Amino acid sequence: MTDLDVRRDALPLTGVQDLDPLLERIGEASFVLVGEASHGTHDFYAWRAELTRRLIAEKGFGFVGVEGDWPDCERVHRAVTSDTDPFEALYGFRRWPTFMWANEEVVEFCRWLRHWNAEREPGERCGFHGLDVYSLWDSLRAVHRYAAANLPRQLDAVMDALYCFESYGHDPQQYGLATRLVPDTCEDEVVNLLAAVARTAPTDESGLGVRQNAEVVAGAERYYRAMVRGGPESWNVRDVHMADTMARLAEFHEAKGVVWAHNTHIGDARATDMAAAGMTSLGQLARERHGDDTVLVGFGTYRGTVVAGDQWGAQHHVMPVPPARPASLEALLHEALPGRESLFVFPPAGLRPDWYDEPLGHRAIGVVYHPERERRGNYVPTVVGRRYDAFIWLDETRALHPLHGEPWDDTEPETYGGPRSADRRR
Numbered sequence: 001m002t003d004l005d006v007r008r009d010a011l012p013l014t015g016v017q018d019l020d021p022l023l024e025r026i027g028e029a030s031f032v033l034v035g036e037a038s039h040g041t042h043d044f045y046a047w048r049a050e051l052t053r054r055l056i057a058e059k060g061f062g063f064v065g066v067e068g069d070w071p072d073c074e075r076v077h078r079a080v081t082s083d084t085d086p087f088e089a090l091y092g093f094r095r096w097p098t099f100m101w102a103n104e105e106v107v108e109f110c111r112w113l114r115h116w117n118a119e120r121e122p123g124e125r126c127g128f129h130g131l132d133v134y135s136l137w138d139s140l141r142a143v144h145r146y147a148a149a150n151l152p153r154q155l156d157a158v159m160d161a162l163y164c165f166e167s168y169g170h171d172p173q174q175y176g177l178a179t180r181l182v183p184d185t186c187e188d189e190v191v192n193l194l195a196a197v198a199r200t201a202p203t204d205e206s207g208l209g210v211r212q213n214a215e216v217v218a219g220a221e222r223y224y225r226a227m228v229r230g231g232p233e234s235w236n237v238r239d240v241h242m243a244d245t246m247a248r249l250a251e252f253h254e255a256k257g258v259v260w261a262h263n264t265h266i267g268d269a270r271a272t273d274m275a276a277a278g279m280t281s282l283g284q285l286a287r288e289r290h291g292d293d294t295v296l297v298g299f300g301t302y303r304g305t306v307v308a309g310d311q312w313g314a315q316h317h318v319m320p321v322p323p324a325r326p327a328s329l330e331a332l333l334h335e336a337l338p339g340r341e342s343l344f345v346f347p348p349a350g351l352r353p354d355w356y357d358e359p360l361g362h363r364a365i366g367v368v369y370h371p372e373r374e375r376r377g378n379y380v381p382t383v384v385g386r387r388y389d390a391f392i393w394l395d396e397t398r399a400l401h402p403l404h405g406e407p408w409d410d411t412e413p414e415t416y417g418g419p420r421s422a423d424r425r426r
Contacts, residue, residue, distance in 0.1 A: 005353035006336035033266035038365035040307030045105035062255020073130030086110035099402035136220035139213035154196035176224035243285035271387035298388035302334040304397035308369035356385025
């Protein structure tokens with residue numbers, strides 16, 4: 001890899017108009033998955049929002065799917081598709097880490113989305129939805145409320161699932177631990193719940209919500225059983241759930257979709273050491289299922305500041321992001337492009353410099369971060385030209401702006417983070 005090779009392919013990124021080459025690359029693709037190298041960086045959120053605005057306004061994308069919980073994001077969706085300020089819905093996110101979505105950057109984007117939608121008929125409005133699998137109890141309660149009001153014949157199946165999970169207390173982690181010690185699980189009750197809801201829920205937006213909440217309950221039940229056993233299965237349950245939800249939203253909206261998630265989800269796992277560990281990713285699944293109809297966009301930075309916590313469930317705060325490890329992707333891009341923001345739209349294999357296809361460490365910062373351990377972890381071996389289709393390089397970045405601290409006591413257990421990443425949630 002030479003500085004000249006990098007500089008030759010680096011496109012300037014000084015304003016939103018400089019995204020034109022990426023819009024060209026996206027073309028008529030139906031799914032654009034846009035990453036972030038951390039959950040706590042202002043610049044990643046800001047550029048991702050700029051790209052998404054253009055995809056909605058210029059290419060007709062009809063929904064945004066994010067690495068967030070369905071019930072929380074459903075409240076945001078109702079706000080952006082009505083005349084309600086989305087601030088309150090975003091401020092109300094309760095599950096740690098709230099700063100992922102309860103931040104000024106997402107409020108700004110969602111207010112733009114509300115104004116965009118206000119000028120359109122209901123069927124033409126762009127949705128905002130959560131793809132993740134953690135909200136077992138919130139989703140189960142939502143199904144119960146809906147069934148009590150609208151599906152009385154299916155209420156017995158819903159109550160069976162509710163009583164089963166209640167017998168383990170309200171802690172899904174305890175459910176997972178218990179199923180490791182005894183053979184009894186709530187799997188049969190969840191299967192019956194899904195079947196009952198699927199048979200009778202309407203095809204409108206309320207029906208989508210109740211069906212998706214039932215799917216979350218099923219995914220969460222599998223996730224927490226897998227989590228206590230260790231290994232890659234819980235990660236894979238989560239990413240398969242997100243891929244299924246993305247496809248379900250595309251079918252419901254009859255529209256193209258943008259996805260916001262960490263690089264470790266939207267990148268193709270086959271271009272990293274995740275594949276050797278038995279892990280897949282949302283980006284890999286999207287490519288396998290939708291082929292060239294998918295475009296994957298990664299992010300990276302050399303240094304700056306970030307919002308994260310010292311441990312799971314702790315108060316978040318601004319931390320330094322030290323200069324990247326020598327010989328990493330970030331260090332090599334910094335040497336070639338010091339102080340610059342650049343866009344890379346990857347040429348086809350065989351028509352590009354060798355550095356696209358060389359394995360390099362690629363930094364990944366989670367919601368738990370220890371800058372002093374930077375050199376010993378936080379890097380995923382990556383062939384960048386195969387992991388993504390395009391890459392946004394921001395040499396120095398700043399922390400994002402949370403709406404509040406972490407006042408909530410309701411936390412979820414840490415997700416499996418893959419090799420060398422036990423303290424990183426993606």
